Amino acid sequence: GNVDSLSNRIANVRTWSYVSNKVNWVENQDYWIKRTKLLEDKLSDRLHEELTKSFIDKRANILARRLKQDMTFNTEITEDENVIIDKQFIGKLKGLKLELDLNVGTLDTDIKSLKKAARLSIGPELNKRIKQIIDTGLLEIKNDFKIYWRKFPIAKLLPGKDYLDPELSLIIDDIVEVLEQKKLQEYLEKWINRKISFVLKSLIDLRSLKESNSSIRALAYQLYENNGVLKREKVSDYLKKLGQDERKILRNMGVKFGRYHVFLFKLLKPESVSLRILLWKNYHQKFYNLKPPTFGLNFLENKDFKNKNFMLLCGFENFDKYFVRIDILERLFVQIINSNEGKKTEIKLIPEMLNLLGCSKDNFLKLIQKMNYKTSEKNNEFYFKYVPVKQKVKKSINNVQKPDNPFNVLKNISFK
Template identity: 65%
Template sequence: HLYYLVPPDAIGMGINMDLNNVYFSNIKKFDGKKIRRLKISEIGQISGRAGRYLNDGSFGITGDCDEINPEEIEFLENHNFPEIQNIFWRNSNLDFKNKETLLKSLDEKPNKDWLRRVGECKDGKVLKYFLKENNNDIENNSNILKILWECCQIPDFVKKTYGHHLEVVDKVFNFLTGEERKIPNYYMKKQLSMLDKLDGNVDSISNRISNVRTWSYVANKSNWVENQDYWVERTKNLEDKLSDRLHDELTKTFIDKRASVLAKGLKQDIELKTQILEEEKVLINDQYIGILKGLKLHLDLKVDALDADIKSLKKAARQNVGPEIINRIQQIMDTGLIELKDDFKIYWRSDPIAKLTAGSDYLNPKIDLIIDEMIENNERNNLNDYLNKWIIKKIETELNSLIELKNIKEENPELRALAYRLYENNGVIKRSFISEYLKKINQNDRKKLRKLGVKFGRYHVFLFKLFKPSSVSLRILLWKNYNNNFLNLSPPTFGLNFLNDMRSANKDFMLLCGFEKFDDIYVRIDILERLFLLIFNSEKDDKKEVKVVPEMLNLLGCSKENFKKLLKKMDYKIYEKEKEYFIKYLPAKKKISNRQDKKDYSNNPFNVLHQLNLK
């Protein structure tokens, strides 16, 4: 069984993996120029990871990998590699008399057959650049030339942009040949501060390490920087910190330890240790696999995860997290500690376990479980049955008058039609919308509806029992769920009967919530009816004038100024008499037509108040 899949480059970057066996799937590589077979020394470097220095390891091939011949195997096992036939050589005895002698001595050829002159190196190339292209800027002085050669030998660890390396060499050289003869603290601080970052991928972190190594080399050169001891320590610490970060990133990129641990445990039928930590994080054998939200496990699937690894992860989750989810289902059914929230979801603790969807009507929603696919149908059905009974009981408790209205059985079709219109509008409807029905039902019919909780008000017909906060929340939520409308709107704050400056509010939604609109003011309709009763009971003789009493303001819960504002919008005139306020109903006059129509006083609020059943 394969536990790790690692490319040769990652092996070469020094990851300390706990391996006892190494198998090659290929012994060819692209070396930057061409695809070639690995050298025996390279095979030895990789296979040598097996067991490291702690255990006896083994190596081999797998799949369609080319054979490693017996002779090579013997070499590898005995650490016996081919002898080196040639040694690369370059003259180290350079002549710094002048620029010409320096370049000539650098190009000198070896005097032994077994020595091979090395090709042009980076430091020689950089030296020729400065001596030939910047000829006028560099003195023909042996001391200056020695400093230049030392600067040209600064390693190009980054190896990406040649121009950047030339800038580094040029800057260091100018500092060392300037007045101070050293690289100042401020410059070192600036260079390292730009590299002191831990974010990014393997490539960006490796690039930072390469740049830090350049400045580490500079800091370690004798008399090159101010406060040398400090900068030596600073560059070392920064390189260590970035290297640790690179190690973590390489491990995440090249080695899927989680998949190997889980696969090994499943294959060997080992009992895996499951932990559910704070914030519902799930660990199996100390490997993070995802988050358990309610009854659904959100697996931590990596973008580049192999199908086999995903299967191992899901199998481990099914065996080890499945029982926990089943236990949670039982807890839910035993305790009933669940709640329905405004997003149409049923929550257990702080996580959703089901969602309401539209059913046959708004009082009969459907329930879709939010549950992991690993759970079998038996447990699903048990939970679904429980939640359906729970929501039905909740609706029956809070909205029983709506249910009775919906199920009314009467021979009078007008009464049934009126009841259905009221049910259809969530228990609140304006009188003007059902005026034709109201004309066709008698007092006996109204009595039947009143027994069901129906209130016949000045402006509205409504079910007064549905104005409790819990009832309003539930009926509005169910109505929105069924009609898929007003989804971003919520009922006004409970306890407020008078809402001012509500010009932008949706009047249709506010009516569903039980509020009547007066321009930019909304008043709860059951409170509005009680206000009319107060006005009616306060009527003074036959003058139709009414004294404003504190009970009116207390009922609405508004200021005197806002009360005056409301009364004006309701066509009442307000006047002061003997330091007290009085109101009189004075509806706006209509234009007189040439026809002598019979006057209709049915809209007079006092006429309606006389019709109210106050007994």
């Protein structure tokens, strides 16, 4: 029934509920108490639905009538982004997107009225916001690949032709005219390109390098393709062809030639690492669960970092279960050279080395062994010396003795 009919029925049921709760007024009292309670609950729920529908119908009728009469709507946007049209709450404005107050009881006619009223009332406000975005540029990009304004997303990154050239998709209401959307799209594309060009300048410069020397171009291309970090052993052929003059050109562009890596040292700053990882994940559309190490750490002991390429992108080199920041690795190598003034074969472990990495003595010794150094202890002091890979292999081969070796046979003979 309608609201009046349901209200009357609820009143009658409550009378019966009163009677059933009186002692000795009815037989089988417990049964009637449960029965009247269940009936009252059902009627109350139905009344709530009818009241909601009645309110929605009223809201729709008011909006529809005013739209037909081309009347001006009194629109208010509260501090918490609630949109009030003619004293009726119609939804929330989140950034450049209007979320209408649609619930299970909303009618199609109501939706149409809401949208039309919103277009007339909220359209100018959204255009105003677009102008504010363009004029101020107060934007930020977060790890969910979205560009935010006032804590609300207004665009999302999509893969482009290159991981440094992402595309953009606006998060904007269709209330906004196409011309305004295009204006915002162009501005955001310029904004993200400027940000990439500024934060990752040394990497962008490699892409636009114009150099006649083919070896310089080849190494620059390899660095660009590998996100600014290369293992030295993989580009040894390129390095052999570079003289000091050629290296100087690349050094002036921020390239550092280390013992283990060739890399752009400016890309190891926290902001640069974060942006590169974000763009890398966006381009590949995977690896979302991979997180960079906490900024400020130089040494990590972790078996769980399975993706070595990702860790290299973060600026960490892998030695079995240990990871060391590549610039710290180069500084460690300089310390080792400086501490070996007399060109001794063995180098003494000093506290400065532990402080540089931020690791324990035990972990340092295990790490240095993974880097092809042999460790030893003398008078409670620890020493290490470099053992080339070829030498280690040769030594291990020489130590392998065949069971039929004649000297082994002589060794096992017992003379009495």
